[in-house]
Every structure is written in structure tokens, then in C-alpha cells.
Amino acid sequence: MIEHLIPVLAGTLAAATPLIFAGLGELVAERTGVINLGVEGMMLIGAVAGFAAAAHSDGGALAGLPAGAVAGMLAALIFAILSLSMAANQAACGLALTIFGIGLSAFIGQHYVSYSLPGLPPLDIPGLSEIPVIGRILFHQDAVTYLGLVTFVGVWWVLRKTRLGLVLKAVGEAPDAAHAIGYPVIAIRYGATLFGGAMAGIAGAYLSTVYTPLWVQNMVAGRGWIAIALVVFAAWNPTRLLLGAWLFGGVTILQFHAQGLGIALPVQFLAALPYLATVVVLVLISRDKRLLQLNLPASLGKPWMP
Amino acid sequence: MSTPPPPFSGPPDNLPRLELTGITKRYPSVVANDGIHLKVGPGEIHAVLGENGAGKSTLMKIIYGAVQADAGQIQWNGREVVIANPSEARRLGIGMVFQHFSLFETLSVVENIALALDEPFDLKGLAARVKEVSTRYGLPLDPDRLVYSLSVGERQRVEIVRCLLQEPQLLILDEPTSVLTPQAVQKLFETLRRLASEGVSILYISHKLHEIQSLCHSATVMRGGKVTGTATPSRETPASLARMMIGRELPVCEVPAFTGEAAPVLTVRGLSHTPDDPFGTALKDIALEVRRGEILGIAGISGNGQAELLAALSGETTGPANTVVLAGTPVGHLDAGRRRKRGLTFVPEERLGRGAVPPMSLADNATLSAHGHGLVKKGFLRPKAAWEFAKTCIERFDVRCGGPGAAARSLSGGNLQKFIVGREIMQQPIAMVVAQPTWGVDVGAAAFLRQTLIDLSRSGVAILVISEELEELFEICDRIAVLAEGRLSEAVPKQQTNAEKIGMQMSGLFSDTHGTDREPAHAAA
Ligand SMILES: Nc1ncnc2c1ncn2[C@@H]1O[C@H](COP(=O)(O)OP(=O)(O)O)[C@@H](O)[C@H]1O
Ligand SMILES: [Mg+2]
Numbered sequence: 001m002i003e004h005l006i007p008v009l010a011g012t013l014a015a016a017t018p019l020i021f022a023g024l025g026e027l028v029a030e031r032t033g034v035i036n037l038g039v040e041g042m043m044l045i046g047a048v049a050g051f052a053a054a055a056h057s058d059g060g061a062l063a064g065l066p067a068g069a070v071a072g073m074l075a076a077l078i079f080a081i082l083s084l085s086m087a088a089n090q091a092a093c094g095l096a097l098t099i100f101g102i103g104l105s106a107f108i109g110q111h112y113v114s115y116s117l118p119g120l121p122p123l124d125i126p127g128l129s130e131i132p133v134i135g136r137i138l139f140h141q142d143a144v145t146y147l148g149l150v151t152f153v154g155v156w157w158v159l160r161k162t163r164l165g166l167v168l169k170a171v172g173e174a175p176d177a178a179h180a181i182g183y184p185v186i187a188i189r190y191g192a193t194l195f196g197g198a199m200a201g202i203a204g205a206y207l208s209t210v211y212t213p214l215w216v217q218n219m220v221a222g223r224g225w226i227a228i229a230l231v232v233f234a235a236w237n238p239t240r241l242l243l244g245a246w247l248f249g250g251v252t253i254l255q256f257h258a259q260g261l262g263i264a265l266p267v268q269f270l271a272a273l274p275y276l277a278t279v280v281v282l283v284l285i286s287r288d289k290r291l292l293q294l295n296l297p298a299s300l301g302k303p304w305m306p
Numbered sequence: 307m308s309t310p311p312p313p314f315s316g317p318p319d320n321l322p323r324l325e326l327t328g329i330t331k332r333y334p335s336v337v338a339n340d341g342i343h344l345k346v347g348p349g350e351i352h353a354v355l356g357e358n359g360a361g362k363s364t365l366m367k368i369i370y371g372a373v374q375a376d377a378g379q380i381q382w383n384g385r386e387v388v389i390a391n392p393s394e395a396r397r398l399g400i401g402m403v404f405q406h407f408s409l410f411e412t413l414s415v416v417e418n419i420a421l422a423l424d425e426p427f428d429l430k431g432l433a434a435r436v437k438e439v440s441t442r443y444g445l446p447l448d449p450d451r452l453v454y455s456l457s458v459g460e461r462q463r464v465e466i467v468r469c470l471l472q473e474p475q476l477l478i479l480d481e482p483t484s485v486l487t488p489q490a491v492q493k494l495f496e497t498l499r500r501l502a503s504e505g506v507s508i509l510y511i512s513h514k515l516h517e518i519q520s521l522c523h524s525a526t527v528m529r530g531g532k533v534t535g536t537a538t539p540s541r542e543t544p545a546s547l548a549r550m551m552i553g554r555e556l557p558v559c560e561v562p563a564f565t566g567e568a569a570p571v572l573t574v575r576g577l578s579h580t581p582d583d584p585f586g587t588a589l590k591d592i593a594l595e596v597r598r599g600e601i602l603g604i605a606g607i608s609g610n611g612q613a614e615l616l617a618a619l620s621g622e623t624t625g626p627a628n629t630v631v632l633a634g635t636p637v638g639h640l641d642a643g644r645r646r647k648r649g650l651t652f653v654p655e656e657r658l659g660r661g662a663v664p665p666m667s668l669a670d671n672a673t674l675s676a677h678g679h680g681l682v683k684k685g686f687l688r689p690k691a692a693w694e695f696a697k698t699c700i701e702r703f704d705v706r707c708g709g710p711g712a713a714a715r716s717l718s719g720g721n722l723q724k725f726i727v728g729r730e731i732m733q734q735p736i737a738m739v740v741a742q743p744t745w746g747v748d749v750g751a752a753a754f755l756r757q758t759l760i761d762l763s764r765s766g767v768a769i770l771v772i773s774e775e776l777e778e779l780f781e782i783c784d785r786i787a788v789l790a791e792g793r794l795s796e797a798v799p800k801q802q803t804n805a806e807k808i809g810m811q812m813s814g815l816f817s818d819t820h821g822t823d824r825e826p827a828h829a830a831a
Contacts, residue, residue, distance in 0.1 A: 162427065163420070163427035166413070166417055166420065166421060166427075167421065169410070169412075169413065170410050170413065170421055173410045173411065173412055173413070174408075174409075174410050174411070176408075177408035177409060177410060178410075178421075179372075180372055180392070180404060180408040181392055181408055181421060181422045182371075182372075182391050182392035182393040182396075182422075183421075289582060290584040293583065293584045293585075294412060294584055295412070298411070298412075
């Protein structure tokens, strides 16, 4: 039994990685009051940029991730200029960015269809990976999955323990008050939005260069939207976001195994299952309206000018 | 108490702490400050007096670096300075308590304070200092409470303690008492006098004359962006100060004796309601009666259930039919439109957004609430009728504006309020609920609005007024009740009570389950 579970659990961690990156980035942006619905688009742009960089250099995935981060950040910059400097509607700008990302990645990606990359081998953590069972689940992963968990700890720590975290929350809560006591609201929102773009770009590049190192058009397949949903249902709390990402990852892997075992359910249904399960479970655990109200950044989505 | 006050590091007494010369600030539509001169000495409590829109807040924001002047100089302790932003002002030793609080609801007291201090981040150490300073100045605070659960008075303490931690040489308070009970005002004054005796200069902004007379050493009076005089308040009379402030005598209302009948028109009984909003206040077993021809006033500080009571009366929230009864008919289950049809009209607190749609014309705004009065026929709009309606309203209620086609947001607060009140009166209500009728309205328009309400009541309409301004309630109401912590006290004829008693009740003291030092809880900003 355990022998069957080990690959499922180990696969869960990897499948959750793109959601952890993209979700954390969106979470930080939303904490400052910026809702960027362009996550899917930024992930696709990051994915194609990362794939191209990996395909045309010797660095492989290690060249792909930084390229993805930069591309995601540039995409977020477009969003930020429109919605922060020019105070355009954030929802509209985000949707436009997603549509733009789908188109741009398909346009660039058409040269790479069915082209594959070497990927990234698992990295064993010396000592720890020899622990029975646990070692093979937790410490036999690719480097980016570890990086995702380190990023989680970093974001958690900054939000909970540092002045910067407090300032981010203050800006999202009451930009007028933050401005009145002297914080550069727009600059802080820019920073958070660009961080979100970089994270989404890394998430995309991870998908295209490590997770399935083979170019398929529109390969992000809605994970950007799941990341946005996770942030809201997690009530802007990084720990809940991590759990949500693992849930999605777990069901993704389980349905692969179910397909492999030839369970008599339509493949389309199984493929939809991770999305369905994540949304249903998150809706159930976030029924507490007061929890959402208390954590909701009060200025979320509202344009602000000094 | 063991720690001595911070050493006095100001200049010798003959040098002013702050001197402004020729400060000018233009906004596209108005010159908010026009060549302002002002001088404050060390340890001086200096009042800046003026009506709404006189330019007081703008001037204070310039001193605090939150707004940049177009012209003029600022001398600080004898040295010319440019204050580019608030943190520079704080470094110089200038602290400010804002008219609209600059606090973050979902952060704790100590986190709120940490955000405004330019020093290494150490919440634990800061919490200890907050406790120490707050007890030293008699402003008790719990550093770990979340701000949204604090009363307005407590929030103000947070702002003041936040300034005191920076050991300021100049403290600016912009209309600090507009939301305090009379008792809390006395406590605040004690703290301010103590600070002044330690050498801190204080700029005290207000339009309340008696406060300035009891607190301030000197005063600068502003009108329309200009200084119209300086005075020593203790040597002036309220009338002479008012003349400087508004340029003429303070208007007074005529209140004919109450001749109404005992029969209630609007009755509320056993009204309890818990709002969905975690920042809201639950209403607890509210009961009241408004009689034909009288004005019933509800005193209390916003955030004690005012918004929830208004929503329950207007029909924005509905409940059991019998909780609200209008002229004998239960209407508690009916929505706002149906209640309006039965003769209950309503003037909400937020003029822009609830009382009127800001970008729409006055004629369209008239249609929104008076559609039942011939402005709509068989589902089709009748723009001409709406135009006529708005025009009549503008003439009858002396609304100064560009005509029925003017956008609601282009009107000043007082004129828009006259239009909204007029629109509701023209629907010939049998009962009317009015919230904060003169909030942010200049003195002349306020007097007009009060007189209008009195005349309307004497013509036989039952009027309920919810207001934070005690003086206003005493001026126009026949009976007064107090709403605190979601409970409503028994209404008393105004001759049988006074501001002090009402103030005690506003602190939640009328129910004996509470301690003696309670403040109204759960105020919204
Ligand atoms: N940011 C702004 N933009 C345009 N006009 C403003 C702004 N701030 C204040 N004003 C205008 O300047 C005038 C003075 O306002 P304010 O200083 O707030 O007066 P007070 O505090 O005395 O009530 C008002 O007419 C107001 O409408
Ligand atoms: Mg003001």
C-alpha cells in the first residue's frame, strides 16, 4: 500500500509547485490591494520565454526559470502601468493580459510544438533522502520544488514578522491612510505587482521546462485561474494557500493513476477533477464570511491615486 | 508616572516655534489657502477657527508635509524649512492627528503605531512603550487590540499616543472632538493642557466656539481661505468669534411649541438585528415612537448601531413585519420602495452615493426617489416632469446650483443636502427619517435645514433625526433618546435632560450592566 502511495505523494509536491509560486505572487499583490486577473497570461508568457531560453542555451531549465521570471515581470509591468499609473479598471486589465498571454505564447510557441527538453533530475538532499518513506516523498524532488517551499517560508515570514509585511497589508487596507502617514502607495503596489509577475513567470517556466519539458500550446491549462481562486479561498493566508495547492496537486496525481488503472470514468471528467475538487473543498472551508471579511484587503481592486 | 517628561529642547521663549508667511494653495476650483500668516509659540495652544471649507485642513496638511504649498514660507524654530513629506515633518518634531482617522482597521494598536514611526521594527519593545506613554498621559490603551474593535475615543487615543511617541514639539489636532462625547472631550483637554505645560505647541482646529474659549490661548480665524482675524478667545464672546468666522451673526432657529398629538405615526418595537458585516453593530431590542408633529432625536456616536438602525427603518434591511409600524400598518417586512409608497421618506447620511448618485443630474436624482409622484408613467420616464420637479425643489429650498441639469456632485455639501431634503419633503411624507442633517454643511445652510425640519414637523409630519451633534438635537428636537452599543435609551423631553446626561448615556452608562469607564464600543471610522 505504502509503496503505491509514495509516488502519489511525491508527485503531489511537484504538481503543487506552479500553484505555490503563482499563488504566493498573487497573494502578495492582493495584499496591497491589487487584483491581477492576468496570472494565467503571465504564466503562459513565462512558460514560453522559459522554454525558449532553455531550448536555445546550454543552461536548460536553469536558464529557463530566470527567463520566465523576467518575462512574467515585464507582463506585470504592462498591467501595472495601465492599472496603477493610469488607474484603469484592474479586472479589465487583468483579463486583457490573460488574453494577450494566450495569444503571445501560442504565437512564439508554434515553433516549439512537440519539441522537448531534458528537464531537471531530482535532487536528493544528502542524508535526509535516505529516511525510509518520508525521504523518498519529501527529499527526492527537483530543485524548483524545494525552491517553492523556501519561497513559501520566505513570504510567510515577511508577511508575519517584518515591517515590510505590515506595510503591504496597510497599503491594501487603507491606501489613503498609508499615504497620509507617508508611504509611497503606488511604488509599493508596483513592487508587489512585479513580484507577482515574476512568481507567475517562474510558475510557467517550471511547467514548460521541468514539470512536462515538452511544448504544448496553452500548457498552463487554467492553473493561473486556480491560483487566483486559491488566494481568495485561502483568505489571503499563505499557509492555507499551500494546503490548497497540495490538495490540487494531490488530486491531479490521483486522477493520473486512476486513468492508468483504467477506472471506468470519462477521461474528461477525471481531468476536470482536480479543478472541481479544489474549488469545492475551498468553498466549503471558506464559508465563514467573517473570516473573509476580516482578511479581505479593503481596497482590493479599487483604483487609487494620491 | 515615575519617568520625568521629556526634556524641553525648544528655542528660547521669544522665538516662535512655527511661523507661516504667505502660504498659498490653489486647487483647480478654489483657492484653499490665500496668503496665510500664522505664528505659534512654544507651549501655546493655538486655535484655528473656521467654517467647513475655510481651508483649515489644507493648511494643516501643508504644515505636516502631506500637501505642498504653491507659495509661502515655513519657519521652524527660527529656521526656514521645506517640508516635503510627512516623515520629514515627523523628523522635525511635528505630529498630526487627522480629521479622518488614518488608522488601519484590521491591524492591532501597536502595529498601527509602528507604521508611523521611523525606527527599527520591534513590536514587543514598542508595545511596552505604548503602555508606558499612554498611562503617563492618562490615555489607557491595550496595544494588542485590533483597531476595528475600538471606540472612536479609543481610536483617537491611538492617534495621539502615536504622535506622543515621537516626542513632538508641535502637535496638530484637526477637529478632534467632532466624534467625542462631552466627557471624552474633557479628558482630551486635560491631556492637551498637560502637554502644553511641558512646552509642546498645539494647533487646535475646530469650529466649536465654546471649546476654543475653554482651551486655547490664542486663535486665528479663517474664512474662504483667508485669515480674517486673530484673537485671544478668553477675551471674546461666542458672538464676536462667530462674526469673524462666518462674517455675520450666528443664525438661530425659531421653534414653535410642540402641539402634536400623542398618537404615534412611526413605531418600532422589539427590533433586533445582527449585521453580516463583522465591523457592524448588532441592534438589541430597539423600541421607539415618533408622534405626529414632533421631532424625535437620536443622539450617539456613529458606529453604535446608527447605520444598522437607519437601514432597518428605511427598508434596506427587512425583518419581522411587526417590528416597524407606520400609521398602524406593519411594514417591517417591506423594502424601501414599498415603505416610501406608504409615506415614509428618508435622508441618508452619505449624500453622495446613497442620497444622490454623484454623476447624475438633479432631475434624474429626483426621479430615483420621487418616481411615484408622476415622474414615471406606465414604466416610461417623464423627463419633463422630473425637470419640473427638480426645478420646483431648487426654488422652494433655495438650492444654489446650475439648475436641474447640474450633476449632483457639482453641488456643495449644503446645497446638495437642501436638494435631497427638499426632494423627500415634496413627496409629502407622513414620517421622515433624517440622518446627520447638517454634517459638513456650512452654518447658513445648516440653519436653513434645521428650520425646514422644524416647520415640516409642525405641519404634522413625524420626524426622526439621527445626529452626532448634541447642540443640534437640543435645538430642534422635542424628545431625545440615545443609541449606544446597539441599545436605545428611553426618549426624554429635552427640557428634562441636558448635554451632560446625554453624554453619560452616549458612553453606554444607561444600562447598569456596564462599568463606569466604558466608552461606546465598536465604532466605524
Ligand atoms: N484635494 C483637493 N482637491 C480639490 N479641492 C480641495 C482638495 N482638498 C480641499 N479642497 C478644497 O479646498 C477648500 C478647503 O478645504 P479644507 O481645507 O478641507 O477646509 P476645512 O478643513 O476648513 O473644512 C474646500 O473648498 C475644498 O473643497
Ligand atoms: Mg477640515
